[in-house]
Amino acid sequence: MEDTLRLETGMLLKCSKCGEWHTVRPADGNVGEAEHAREMLYWLCRGRRFYAGQRGSVARTPLRRPRG
Numbered sequence: 142m143e144d145t146l147r148l149e150t151g152m153l154l155k156c157s158k159c160g161e162w163h164t165v166r167p168a169d170g171n172v173g174e175a176e177h178a179r180e181m182l183y184w185l186c187r188g189r190r191f192y193a194g195q196r197g198s199v200a201r202t203p204l205r206r207p208r209g
């Protein structure tokens with residue numbers, strides 16, 4: 142089921158801002174040395190970055206695997 146998917150880099154997340162599907166990715170640049178900071182995932186929408194959650198967690202918005 143879709144609702145059991147866990148956040149991973151490359152997953153597609155339905156944007157709560159625009160309704161489109163965006164790729165989940167780690168933060169660009171230096172996020173720090175802490176393990177939890179390196180596990181944070183984000184999506185980009187209209188030039189802004191939004192927090193998706195921690196790698197392996199359940200997303201707060203619909204999530205799907207990329208096609209292909």
